[in-house]
Amino acid sequence: MIRRLLTVLPVVLVLGACAAPGTTPQTWPGPPSVSPVPGLVSPTVLPTCPPSGVRMRFTDGDAAMGLRVVGLTLTNCGARDYRVSGYPVLRPLDADRAVLDVTVLPGVTEISSGLEQLDFPDREVVLAPGQAASAVVAWRNTYDDTTHGPVNVDSVSVSPQEGRPFQTVTPDHPFDLGSTGRLGVTRWEADSTSPSS
Template structure:
């Protein structure tokens, strides 16, 4: 009797162990862990590029107003040989009407302090030098339509004849184009350096 009970106990335990093992084999395995993400910094999305704003356009300078009388005096080109100076100046009709010139302009010089200089002004090249066509041409009538230009020439020598007399330099040219017209002033970039000769030759208006 004892042997039979022991056999049944062994068999029953084996069966129970088999059932538990089968039950354990039927359990659903756990889901795998997710793979770790990249360890670097998160990727930045580039910001949309902005087109450069257009550069601010510098305002154009306002045009110089036309002087009273409707004409403007402009410094021209010059020539210098052995102390002899020849400078050209232009008169521009910046008005709206025709401008008539005839003969010689009236000319005077001022220094850097705008003080009037004592200068002997004559028509033509004598007695400064021999004949110069730009200065010794005969006067003629010149009519300037709006925008047109006439010219005149000045002639002088830069020479020191007396060391006791200080040299003269004109830095402002004042011109009366014709009798009764307003006087025009022009600050020069090149002086009228007369030395101490004190003489200035003026040519007529030319087209």
């Protein structure tokens, strides 16, 4: 490529020198200048709000002595108030999105007596647009049954409460239930900026 340019360059210089006296050699126009169109701004891409008007996700958890605890957050991404109460409905799924044989307990005291302060009383939470509520999911990573392989929950189909639409929520790391075959979940609790009734 460089050799070819060196061959063509002298020819261009000679042709430019042969232009008629008093005339200006023709030059190629440069690239057209592009001016921004007034009022045209690149839109910010936001996560899509599901038709239910709420978005759920798992938050960072904690692990100690085989006890696992993660948060589940429900955010009202719709345009009107959203009311929720009681326990989320969880359907643990494997890597192929098949429902696992896992027992979901209402509350987390059976998982560990040290979590009893998380078993909040039942109350309705009213979320204005942009506000959120939280629940806690807990389990133990104990493996003492060698007749079955350990159970890993890769994602969870979650409904905010009985009778409402499900959405699949994937944690950063699978839930490693070992051979316990169960996990517990608390009731929804309003975040500090969300009122409850």
